[in-house]
Amino acid sequence: MKSVNLDLYRTMYLIRKSEETIQKYYAEDQMKTPMHMSMGEEAIVSGVVGALNLDDQVLGTYRSHALYLAKTGETDLFFAEMYGKVTGMAQGKSGSMHLSAPEKGLLCCSAIVASSIPIAMGAAYANKYQKNGKRVAVFFGDGATDEGVFWETVNFSCLKKLPILFVCEDNGFAVHTPREHRHGFSSLHKVVSSFDCNVFEEKSTDPEVIYRTTQKALSTMEQNDKPCFLRLHYYRYLEHVGINEDFDAGYRPKGDYLDWLKLDPIRLQREKLGTIGFSEQQILELEQSVDEQIARSTEFAAESAFADACELHTGVFI
Numbered sequence: 001m002k003s004v005n006l007d008l009y010r011t012m013y014l015i016r017k018s019e020e021t022i023q024k025y026y027a028e029d030q031m032k033t034p035m036h037m038s039m040g041e042e043a044i045v046s047g048v049v050g051a052l053n054l055d056d057q058v059l060g061t062y063r064s065h066a067l068y069l070a071k072t073g074e075t076d077l078f079f080a081e082m083y084g085k086v087t088g089m090a091q092g093k094s095g096s097m098h099l100s101a102p103e104k105g106l107l108c109c110s111a112i113v114a115s116s117i118p119i120a121m122g123a124a125y126a127n128k129y130q131k132n133g134k135r136v137a138v139f140f141g142d143g144a145t146d147e148g149v150f151w152e153t154v155n156f157s158c159l160k161k162l163p164i165l166f167v168c169e170d171n172g173f174a175v176h177t178p179r180e181h182r183h184g185f186s187s188l189h190k191v192v193s194s195f196d197c198n199v200f201e202e203k204s205t206d207p208e209v210i211y212r213t214t215q216k217a218l219s220t221m222e223q224n225d226k227p228c229f230l231r232l233h234y235y236r237y238l239e240h241v242g243i244n245e246d247f248d249a250g251y252r253p254k255g256d257y258l259d260w261l262k263l264d265p266i267r268l269q270r271e272k273l274g275t276i277g278f279s280e281q282q283i284l285e286l287e288q289s290v291d292e293q294i295a296r297s298t299e300f301a302a303e304s305a306f307a308d309a310c311e312l313h314t315g316v317f318i
């Protein structure tokens with residue numbers, strides 16, 4: 001288990017440092033893409049992706065820096081994409097909101113709320129049909145459960161007993177609107193439980209807890225042949241879109257943030273590594289290697305060229 005903890009920390013540190021790097025350079029206005037930051041959410045993606053096999057497939061939303069980094073571990077294509085450069089993951093045409101790495105199992109991300117959920121079901125249906133053993137995990141926010149397509153997809157997936165994990169990253173808000181102003185039911189957990197699926201809920205910033213819950217979900221799914229719904233709570237540290245805090249906007253008190261900050265996933269996991277026997281030197285070496293990777297990638301991104309203007313309409317729907 002020790003090496004799993006180190007791997008989980010590495011992934012979370014990579015995500016946090018990559019986003020802090022975006023924060024550091026965003027004001028230079030070289031990164032033109034809107035940013036929906038993952039800060040506060042790192043334990044969820046690290047734990048779930050850590051428990052999946054490398055060839056399992058994932059899909060996400062416009063808030064998927066964490067998902068991309070956890071699934072691929074790479075930062076060259078990531079930062080070049082943020083800078084809109086031809087060396088980017090989609091030659092600079094997708095920006096932050098449509099990340100993908102199909103060869104590494106990240107099938108797609110989309111800015112349209114809930115739109116990747118039915119696509120994930122299609123992938124799960126194909127995997128079942130082909131009997132290739134792959135599982136699909138689709139990540140979405142609590143706001144996506146306000147969309148009809150979420151419920152249609154859960155229904156059809158349960159009917160067809162598809163190997164799919166519905167991972168709801170629940171921060172309690174759709175932009176600025178809290179769940180109490182959106183839901184005509186008190187417990188999402190209970191409503192989803194009325195479908196023929198396995199339901200799990202965690203409110204933890206410990207990636208090992210998320211990792212173990214996901215392992216349990218995957219083994220339960222294998223045993224009873226039913227999809228899983230994971231409702232995983234976290235607190236979004238920054239504004240809905242952008243790199244700043246927004247506690248002066250009046251829709252949530254800063255006190256909530258300060259309470260969650262006491263449980264910050266990166267800090268707690270670092271402390272945990274110390275208590276389970278990793279030396280400060282080992283942790284520092286890991287952090288330094290990630291810092292160097294990110295520094296190399298941002299330099300590569302800044303120095304890369306933009307795509308040629310004649311490429312403007314290649315590979316996009318027009």
Ligand SMILES: Cc1ncc(C[n+]2csc(CCOP(=O)(O)OP(=O)(O)O)c2C)c(N)n1
Pocket residue numbers: 063111112113114140141142143144145171173174175240
């Ligand atoms: C179909 C659709 N409706 C509305 C929007 C505008 N919109 C963008 S993000 C968002 C809120 C989504 O909240 P949630 O799913 O909880 O994700 P979070 O931003 O909290 O991660 C909305 C309504 C959209 N992008 N797509």
Ligand SMILES: [Mg+2]
Pocket residue numbers: 141142143169170171172173174175
């Ligand atoms: Mg939300």
